[in-house]
Amino acid sequence: MEQEEREERWEERSLNLLEDSKIDQEFSEAKLKKKGRKKHKQKWMKRPTAVPEVILEFLDEDLRENALRALANFLLDRFEENPEDYFQAGLFLFFSCSTMALLLYEVVDFLKKMSSDMEITLRSTKRLANVLTLFQSIAANKEIRRQFIMTAIPNFLMPIIVEKSKFEVVEQVRPIALSVIGILCQGRDSDVIMWATRNNVVNVCHASLKTGSELTKVIAMHILEYILRDTYGRSFICDPNRAILESLVDTWNQMVVALTDDRDLSPRLLFHVLRCYVLLCVHPRGLSLMVTSLPSEISGNAVADISEEFPAIQSLRCQLLNIGTEYTPTKTDGERYIER
Template sequence: MSTTAEAPSSSSENPKKDTEENSESRLYQLVKNLTILERRESSLLELSKKRESFPQLAPVLWYSFGTIAGLLQELVAIYPSLSPPTLTAHASNRVCNALALLQCVASHPETRTPFLNAHIPLFLYPFLNTVSKTRPFEYLRLTSLGVIGALVKMDDPEVINFLLTTEIIPLCLRIMETGSELSKTVATFILQKVLLDDFGLQYICHTAERFYAVSTVLSNMVNALIEQPSARLLKHIVRCYLRLSDNPRAREALRQHLPVALQNGTFSKVLEEDPSTRRWLSSLLYALGGEQYNVGSNI
């Protein structure tokens, strides 16, 4: 009985490899389209939606010729719409898609340092400096904060030093006072991460002016939460206060200026559902005087 060899199949023997190659090819094409003005908007939209599907998106964006320049063009193009505030929803969505890609670059360990060295975050500061409460501006500020938030999540002293020397704190404080709840939360998170860095804590507590600028905004936020409680926002506020108490001069000042609402059980219902914040507040009150604040009864 004779046997004959089967002809090789015309279909791929490794469909997974084909899928990966197709995905990679699609990524390169979309990134290339970012440098072509007529194709940029659709590529921005698709890449921002699918960025989690492309693990190497950040290096490809950063090292592809002209790509970052194209993204920065998108940011600069709306500067004239900031003052007077005429930013449309469509323009806001488009630039926020560009910001989402920059956030990807800011998050990646291979591209974070060159991203900082090129001072890319400075292009976002005009967005953080806006005060209009319309939805396009709020979305713009929130997405810009997301880029800064991605940087500080890395707990990199280089990031903190850059942000402090470029005056990010006043911008965050303004948003903490006037932004939406979500923007306030992200801005307070950024402040918290700055404070958790030793240089950041030293910087903010170095002068009375800096310390009181921060503590005044935090106090105002606490008082606002009495009417509109937010467990997520309260968590970051308490964490900021607790870190400030690690500085001897700040700790002494907080004994006189800590909001009464954090001492008298005002937020006891909120804290019942958040053991971490309850524990941080207990530590804060103990650090500021222990028995004199009746730690156990307050929470």
Template sequence: MANLPPSLSMKSVALSGASSSSCNDRKLLSAEQLILDLSNPELRENALHELSKKREIFQDLAPLLWHSVGTIPALLQEIISVYPVLSPPTMTPAQSNRVCNALALLQCVASHTDTRMLFLKAHLPLYLYAFLNTSSKSRPFEYLRLTSLGVIGALVKVDDTEVIRFLLQTEIVPLCLRTMENGSELSKTVATFIVQKVLLDDVGLEYMCTTAERFFALGRVLGNMVTSLAEGPSPRLLKHIIRCYLRLTDNPRACDALGSCLPDLLRDATFSGCLYDDPPAMQWLQQLLHNIKVGGRAPQGLAHMFVN
């Protein structure tokens, strides 16, 4: 292009810019039409599928979804429609796929800087909690739980105390603990990531360490996960678990308690091979053990250290 005459070179650039602009315009028109289709029950299923599949290529899809008339109510209608098949668990794969497509669009809204707080102030995460409270391990339910966790994960990715306060007030931690106990490896990983992000906020750490009940509920679940990972290692999940433990040592009373309830499997070389290729995780584990050794006191009568 550098060897072309200036007039031709500039014409080529102009055509390229026009082509790019035209392509973006077509994508915008396509997204707008699909969003309009969401309000039509007969066209909604296809619109949900297409928008969720192409949401990464549609720029500013979240504001379009949020500000278009009737779109969010249509997505909520999809979510509420499967409540009756949660218990007893009779949801079909087709029903699960359809509502997960709606959840994927809500995740888009939860991720965008312009719509995240609007999403939160409308208390939309509460509509997802019924899915996190299910216990069926069938694929449709597991897919639903995982997609719901993805929406919550999108909220906590950005460090914001207001988000953490909202989630704590709506009891997200017990729901995450339930998934950490009973979910698939991937669901456990996302749920543990959410708990980790809660703990990394000062408000979240204080919440988890205010009472013995909360602390030991978390400690029991983390300990059980460590035991299960000894049989089937998952480096990514283990990394999140270690980070949760390490953050707990920033609270003096929790650090004392961990002196007796930290799993022995984290104290010996059980996971050395699992963490070999992850220097940050290995460093976190070493720091965790150091903090407990330096900060821990006599591990007797631990419950009295927590204020009910």
């Protein structure tokens, strides 16, 4: 019970902040009935001047930790209740004096702990999670999204996502760090997608698929889908001069095999793998590889059984099983369920 609630809480701070994560939540609710919890309300934060006042407290090292926590909790509440406040806070954070430098300092301080033998405590991971929540609000604001990537601050999140650590608590912040990249990429901004491909995001997502938790893997799949939906991103992954396509497909195929062998099969992870297969078929090289390399498990009983329960999976499965016959998926087919 405690483990389930902890996983749900981290999903609220990462996956659920992606615009098209509704279907993931539906999969989770079908698999595990959510337990209701009362959110901590901070009425004083609703004052017009509260957000700027809290940001000013970042300048005081003694007040910073509590200020980070207060603003992060406020943003998580406002994301659902009043998105306008959420986006406005991103502007305050980005343009207020010294704030971005202080937030970057918090990230660098955590990275120093990861690269040394210093103990990483639950308290320090929660502090970083609060910093990442602020970055999420900046990444979600389309007015400053490009400026945010130009600061190179998102690049400092890559080691948090992929570097090994002997402390288990680090696993809790990896999906939140990855979700910042996901929120940046979900805006369908070609410049952001180009930044992602040129700054190793595809390889970071690929590494997350191999070693990350289920939540981290799902967010990584979201990012790969955003890249595949973009013409430049799709051409980048399918470029014959790079070994990305074959390597990714091999990993996805292994995931399908592992998922079908697992009695506790993850429908949302399977859904995202199938959706990436369909998106690949929009590109001639991707289609060619799908015709020859689609795992046989997709036509097997395990996937057929889960398809009966989830129509979205059934539709993608039918499209893939018809590849190479009279039917070829189109770009519209690949994006069909992304709008949900």
